[in-house]
Structures are given as C-alpha cells and as structure tokens.
Amino acid sequence: MERVHRRLSRLIAPAAAPYWQVAPLAGVLAVFFLLPLAITVVVSFWRYTEYSMIPALVGDNYVSVFAGCLAELPALCVTFKTYLSTLKFCVLVWLVTLVVGFTVAYFLAFHVRSLTWQTVLFLLCTIPFWTSNVIRMISWVPLLGRNGLVNTALVASGAVPAPLEWLLFSDFAVVLAFVHLYTMFMIVPIFNSMSRIDRALLEASRDAGASAWQTVWNVVVPLSKPGLVIGSIFVVTLVMGDYVTIGVMGGQQIASVGKIIQVELSYLQFPLAAANAVVLLGAVLAIICTMTRLVDLRREL
Amino acid sequence: MRPSTKGQAGVSRRTVLKGAAAAIAGFPAIVSAQPVTLRYLGTAVNQSKEIAQKVKADLGLVIEYIPVTTDEVAKRIITQPNSFDVVDAEYFQLRKLIPSGNLLGMDARRIKYADKITPVFTKGQVAGKTIGDQGTAPKKVFYLEGPTSTKFAAAPTPWITLIPTVYNADTLGIRPDLIKRPIGSWAELLNSEFKGKASILNIPSIGIMDAAMVVESLGAHKYRDKGNMTRAELDFTIKTLIEAKKAGQFRAFWKDFNESVNLMASGEVVIQSMWSPAVTKVRSMGVPCIYQPLKEGYRAWAAGFGLPKTLTGKKLDAGYEFINWFLSGWAGAFLNRQGYYSAVLETAKANMEPYEWAYWMEGKPAEKDIKAPDGTLLEKAGTVRDGGSYEARMGAVACWNAVMDENDYMVRKWNEFIAA
Numbered sequence: 001m002e003r004v005h006r007r008l009s010r011l012i013a014p015a016a017a018p019y020w021q022v023a024p025l026a027g028v029l030a031v032f033f034l035l036p037l038a039i040t041v042v043v044s045f046w047r048y049t050e051y052s053m054i055p056a057l058v059g060d061n062y063v064s065v066f067a068g069c070l071a072e073l074p075a076l077c078v079t080f081k082t083y084l085s086t087l088k089f090c091v092l093v094w095l096v097t098l099v100v101g102f103t104v105a106y107f108l109a110f111h112v113r114s115l116t117w118q119t120v121l122f123l124l125c126t127i128p129f130w131t132s133n134v135i136r137m138i139s140w141v142p143l144l145g146r147n148g149l150v151n152t153a154l155v156a157s158g159a160v161p162a163p164l165e166w167l168l169f170s171d172f173a174v175v176l177a178f179v180h181l182y183t184m185f186m187i188v189p190i191f192n193s194m195s196r197i198d199r200a201l202l203e204a205s206r207d208a209g210a211s212a213w214q215t216v217w218n219v220v221v222p223l224s225k226p227g228l229v230i231g232s233i234f235v236v237t238l239v240m241g242d243y244v245t246i247g248v249m250g251g252q253q254i255a256s257v258g259k260i261i262q263v264e265l266s267y268l269q270f271p272l273a274a275a276n277a278v279v280l281l282g283a284v285l286a287i288i289c290t291m292t293r294l295v296d297l298r299r300e301l
Numbered sequence: 302m303r304p305s306t307k308g309q310a311g312v313s314r315r316t317v318l319k320g321a322a323a324a325i326a327g328f329p330a331i332v333s334a335q336p337v338t339l340r341y342l343g344t345a346v347n348q349s350k351e352i353a354q355k356v357k358a359d360l361g362l363v364i365e366y367i368p369v370t371t372d373e374v375a376k377r378i379i380t381q382p383n384s385f386d387v388v389d390a391e392y393f394q395l396r397k398l399i400p401s402g403n404l405l406g407m408d409a410r411r412i413k414y415a416d417k418i419t420p421v422f423t424k425g426q427v428a429g430k431t432i433g434d435q436g437t438a439p440k441k442v443f444y445l446e447g448p449t450s451t452k453f454a455a456a457p458t459p460w461i462t463l464i465p466t467v468y469n470a471d472t473l474g475i476r477p478d479l480i481k482r483p484i485g486s487w488a489e490l491l492n493s494e495f496k497g498k499a500s501i502l503n504i505p506s507i508g509i510m511d512a513a514m515v516v517e518s519l520g521a522h523k524y525r526d527k528g529n530m531t532r533a534e535l536d537f538t539i540k541t542l543i544e545a546k547k548a549g550q551f552r553a554f555w556k557d558f559n560e561s562v563n564l565m566a567s568g569e570v571v572i573q574s575m576w577s578p579a580v581t582k583v584r585s586m587g588v589p590c591i592y593q594p595l596k597e598g599y600r601a602w603a604a605g606f607g608l609p610k611t612l613t614g615k616k617l618d619a620g621y622e623f624i625n626w627f628l629s630g631w632a633g634a635f636l637n638r639q640g641y642y643s644a645v646l647e648t649a650k651a652n653m654e655p656y657e658w659a660y661w662m663e664g665k666p667a668e669k670d671i672k673a674p675d676g677t678l679l680e681k682a683g684t685v686r687d688g689g690s691y692e693a694r695m696g697a698v699a700c701w702n703a704v705m706d707e708n709d710y711m712v713r714k715w716n717e718f719i720a721a
Contacts (some may be wrong), residue, residue: 155381267506
C-alpha cells in the first residue's frame with residue numbers, strides 16, 4: 001500500500017504533472033482530429049468508382065482538382081477562380097470586421113466603465129446568434145429582396161427609380177451576411193487584449209503630449225495585436241470554409257471551395273473531395289502562418 | 302397473437318392475468334408479443350406521420366423513420382447497409398446502388414400486387430402508349446437477373462429492384478400574375494424577357510436535365526439521350542448555361558424545397574424549375590403559381606422501396622408485409638391526394654372519393670373543394686389540375702432523372718458553371 005502510494009506520487013510528481021494535465025485534450029484531439037485528418041489525407045490518394053473506393057497511391061484526384069489550370073492560363077480554371085473568389089471575400093470581410101470589431105471593442109473597453117453595462121452590451125452583440133443560421137439568412141430575403149423592406153423604402157422615398165437588384169444574391173449580400181455573423185469573433189479577442197492594457201500607459205501617453213489618435217495608433221493598437229491576430233485567424237478560417245452563407249446570400253450563383261467539396265461528397269466522390277479538402281487545408285494553413293509571422297503570438301501573450 | 306388495442310388502454314384484472322400467464326409460460330410468448338420495428342430510410346417528403354400510424358394500427362408494425370436527403374440515401378446504402386431495414390430510394394440512383402451489391406432483388410411472388418403495378422414501371426407505357434425513356438427510365442432498372450445479382454435484366458424476371466412508392470412528372474413553375482402571357486415551352490426559361498427573374502435548381506444531375514430540355518427546345522441541339530450525354534454535349538449544354546448566367550438571366554439557384562418556395566412567393570423569380578409540392582405550397586400562401594405543362598413534355602422521377610440484402614427472418618417478412626400494405630390502397634390514396642402518383646392505381650382508387658379521383662387522376666374540374674390529407678384547402682371547387690389527367694401528364698414524359706456514364710465529368714462541368 002505504502003509502495004503504491006509512493007509510486008503514484010512519483011507519477012504525479014512536478015515533472016510529470018504537465019503531461020497528465022494535457023493528456024485528456026491531447027487524447028480527444030488525437031482521436032477526433034488527427035486521426036480523421038490522417039484518414040482524409042490517405043483517402044485523397046485513393047481511386048474511386050460510383051459505388052466504391054479503391055485503396056491506391058495515385059495523384060489522379062489532385063490532377064483533377066487542378067485540371068486545366070496550366071493549360072487555360074491566362075484564363076483561370078475552376079479551382080483558381082473559386083479560390084480567388086473565396087480570397088476576395090476573406091479580404092473584404094476581414095477588413096470590415098477588423099475596423100468594426102476594433103471600434104466596438106475600443107468603445108466597450110475604454111468608454112463603458114461599469115462591468116454591468118459591459119456585460120449588457122456584450123449580450124447585445126450576441127443577438128444575431130439567438131436563431132439558427134438558416135433562419136437568419138432566409139430572413140434577409142424579405143429585407144433586401146426586390147420587393148423587400150429596404151427597396152420599398154428607397155423607391156417610396158424617391159431615392160432610386162427602380163428597386164436595387166444588387167442588394168440580394170450578390171457579392172454585397174454575402175459580405176454583409178459574413179460581417180453580421182463574424183464581427184463578434186473579432187470583438188471578443190480584441191476586447192480581451194484591450195482590457196489588459198494598463199490604464200497608466202494611456203495617461204502617460206497623454207501626459208507626454210500625444211493626441212487621442214496618436215495614443216490609439218501608438219499605444220492601443222500595438223498592445224491589442226494578439227487580439228487582432230486571433231480575431232483575424234477566426235474570421236479568415238471561418239470565411240474560407242463557409243459555403244452555406246455564400247450559397248444562400250449569393251443565390252447559389254457564387255462558387256466556394258466548401259460547396260465544391262459538398263457536391264463531390266453527395267456524388268460519392270470521397271477521394272476527390274478529400275483531395276480538395278487537403279488543398280483547402282493547405283491554403284488556410286499558409287494564410288495563418290503568414291499572419292503569425294507578422295505577429296509573434298507566443299511572445300505577445 | 303396480436304396484442305389487442307383495448308387491453309393497452311387500461312389495466313384490467315384480465316390483462317394482469319394474461320400478463321402473468323405469459324410470464325409463467327415463459328420467454329417466447331413475450332418476444333412474439335413485441336412488435337417488429339422497421340427502420341425506414343428515405344427523404345422526409347414521403348415519411349408522413351399518418352402512414353406510420355396507419356401501419357401500426359393495421360399491421361402492428363412500428364415504423365421508425367430515418368429522414369435524410371436523396372444523396373444521403375445513396376451514401377447510406379453503399380456505406381452503411383446495416384443501418385436500415387427498408388429504404389425508399391430513387392430509381393435513377395440504382396445504377397450506383399445495385400453494383401454495390403447491398404440491395405436484395407425482391408421476390409415478385411411475395412408481392413401481392415406485383416402484376417398490378419402500373420406499366421409505367423414494367424413496360425414504360427401509359428394507357429398502352431409508350432412514353433419517353435431517355436435517362437434512367439424505371440423500366441431499364443426494374444428487374445434483376447437473380448435475387449443477389451448485380452446486373453439489370455433486359456426482360457422481366459421475378460426479381461424486382463424497387464417497388465414503386467411515388468412518382469411524378471416535373472416541369473417549370475411560373476407566376477402567371479407577373480408574366481401575364483401564356484408560357485408553352487422550356488425555351489422560355491432562357492428568354493431574355495425574364496432576365497434576372499429566372500432560376501434553375503442547383504442539384505447537378507437534375508439541373509442538367511432541365512438545361513437539356515431548354516437547349517433542345519431552343520433548337521440548339523438534339524440529344525441522342527438527354528439522360529446520358531456525351532462529353533461534347535455536356536460541354537455545349539454548360540456553355541449555354543454559362544452564357545445565360547453571365548448575361549444575368551438567373552436571379553438565384555436553389556437547392557432545397559423551401560428556397561424554391563421563397564424565391565417564387567417573394568416574386569424574386571417568375572419562372573423556374575420546381576417540384577409539384579412546392580407549387581402547392583406557394584399557392585396555399587395565396588400567391589398565384591402554375592405548374593406549367595410545356596409542349597416538349599415533362600422530366601419524370603420515381604422512387605420505390607428496396608430491402609437490404611442483410612435483412613432476414615422476421616424482419617424480412619415484416620418488410621414484405623409493409624410493402625404489400627403500402628400497395629393495398631390506403632397509402633396510394635394518401636399520396637395521390639398530395640399530387641403524387643401511386644404504384645397500383647386500382648387499389649388507390651378504391652380508397653378515394655369519386656370526386657377526388659376525378660380531380661387528381663382524370664383531370665376533371667373539381668366537383669367540391671379539394672383538401673389535402675391534413676384537411677387544409679388546396680383548390681376551390683371548379684379548378685382543374687395543372688397538366689390535366691394522369692394519362693395526359695405521365696403520357697407526356699420526355700425523360701427521366703438519370704445517372705450518366707460521364708457522371709464525374711458532368712459534376713466537374715456543373716461546378717464550372719457555378720464558378721463562372
């Protein structure tokens with residue numbers, strides 16, 4: 001008994017403790033993330049027919065993902081066109097959510113003094129998430145549609161002669177819906193960074209003669225960097241993988257990588273879909289690597 | 302021994318005694334009193350609560366619905382054939398499903414109404430007249446060479462792939478109040494008059510067929526088989542679609558039933574590919590909508606029950622029992638009243654009121670108000686069904702939903718169309 005106890009205490013000795021602490025999460029990640037990911041990579045090299053998958057090691061699926069991409073230059077092949085369109089949304093949504101997210105977080109962190117009000121205003125920000133994604137998007141139709149509220153108001157007020165078609169089922173609508181959905185993912189990490197800023201620094205900045213803008217630019221922005229990067233990673237990865245929003249708000253007329261993968265899955269072309277998923281994963285990882293290069297998250301945190 | 306429904310209502314001295322007797326008699330008695338549960342895989346459209354309740358009352362079988370999408374049905378049959386006992390799949394999928402070897406060739410001798418199934422399935426005929434068979438027409442995939450065969454038989458055999466549940470003829474839906482003139486051809490979908498107000502469905506294998514109907518009626522190309530295009534034909538069809546898309550012809554595409562209802566009811570779209578129940582839904586919202594018959598004919602589809610090969614013993618018997626019940630009339634009448642067609646017309650007719658039959662199947666003006674199975678008003682007295690009688694609608698079928706030989710290439714080209 002005594003010996004067992006001693007052995008146990010050695011196992012949970014300070015040196016071993018961190019390993020035990022990460023073990024549960026590591027286990028979950030290994031089984032539900034690393035393993036499926038490994039399977040996806042393996043399957044992406046398989047062959048398939050309409051009703052079966054054949055283990056193999058061929059690059060056919062990758063060739064077919066990039067079919068015609070070199071031959072059709074300077075015209076863009078489907079894959080390049082799709083990635084370009086998805087990247088365009090990434091940049092637009094990232095810019096808008098960054099500016100809006102920073103402003104809202106700044107307001108919450110520096111202008112709202114009481115914790116109660118901060119909580120109340122935060123809750124307000126979560127209102128878009130109170131209903132399901134699909135219902136939220138379908139409700140845009142009566143608002144932005146040809147006979148929707150916005151167009152009716154615009155035409156009635158004489159601002160435009162005919163209803164604006166580009167309000168719905170367009171790039172604009174997609175960006176609008178994304179911003180509506182994902183600004184929250186920007187606000188939270190930026191707010192978190194900002195609330196850790198020592199207020200004395202702001203006073204010091206003012207005392208040193210800096211204007212309000214100079215303080216924001218030279219003190220608040222650099223110190224909020226980790227929040228800005230984490231928020232950006234959230235937004236970019238969410239936009240890269242999304243196909244529901246692009247589908248509904250773009251009237252299914254705008255391609256997205258996720259949609260292509262979904263179509264391939266529904267036609268039982270699993271290996272081809274796996275290859276597309278691996279390419280998408282590569283693209284997203286490349287973007288995240290670039291972002292973390294710009295800011296050394298580990299040091300900042 | 303069938304458990305009496307009365308006994309379940311309250312516990313009387315008698316039922317307690319019965320239970321005690323069963324317990325004393327031993328295990329088997331209890332097991333046989335357990336109702337068999339059938340896991341029914343299919344799309345939500347056909348899985349009505351009413352049917353499950355009626356089956357429970359008539360046969361004592363418990364139906365457990367597994368509602369998934371059409372694509373998911375195929376995926377499950379191929380990858381998880383043990384996860385269901387009865388499947389409601391579409392005939393066009395059979396070209397993918399049968400080679401997997403997971404479905405049983407059903408024994409026609411155990412299907413009571415096998416020889417009463419409409420000739421649409423067995424011979425590709427309506428009222429003695431041969432109908433369009435381009436695409437995966439059910440008659441091409443109706444019989445197997447043997448109960449465990451993975452090959453379709455050219456001539457009738459006693460081994461049936463799927464026992465039909467519902468089928469219908471699809472066409473374009475229009476908003477007559479916004480178009481204000483008669484529409485008579487598939488070509489109108491790409492008419493620049495409806496620029497920015499047209500839609501097509503974004504399900505590649507069905508969308509491509511609708512596109513083919515349009516291309517052919519424009520006189521741009523005559524297909525050998527719209528349901529089995531060559532690569533050159535696919536290139537040409539997609540090119541036509543891309544040109545129309547770039548010119549701003551389409552307002553949106555739709556993928557799911559509710560999306561098509563929304564597009565039409567809100568007036569975003571005035572002409573589009575549509576499914577029959579979606580037209581009914583728009584109309585029940587008080588918005589005028591017509592399921593427009595067109596001179597080139599309809600694109601038809603059909604679904605039916607299949608049994609997995611792994612089904613044995615009591616479950617297999619229950620599967621056959623359920624399918625026989627389905628063909629015996631009550632379910633057929635239920636489906637006919639929703640605007641679908643059922644497999645055995647005689648038994649369905651016996652379960653419908655004469656005025657209902659006259660409206661839904663004979664294309665006559667409704668004598669009385671027409672109501673849906675749940676009692677909501679569908680059509681006022683005096684209306685005539687769009688497209689008319691069964692013979693007029695099913696007789697004018699031009700092609701069937703299909704899986705093409707060039708399926709992979711088709712999906713790739715379709716993605717190109719969406720990305721354009």
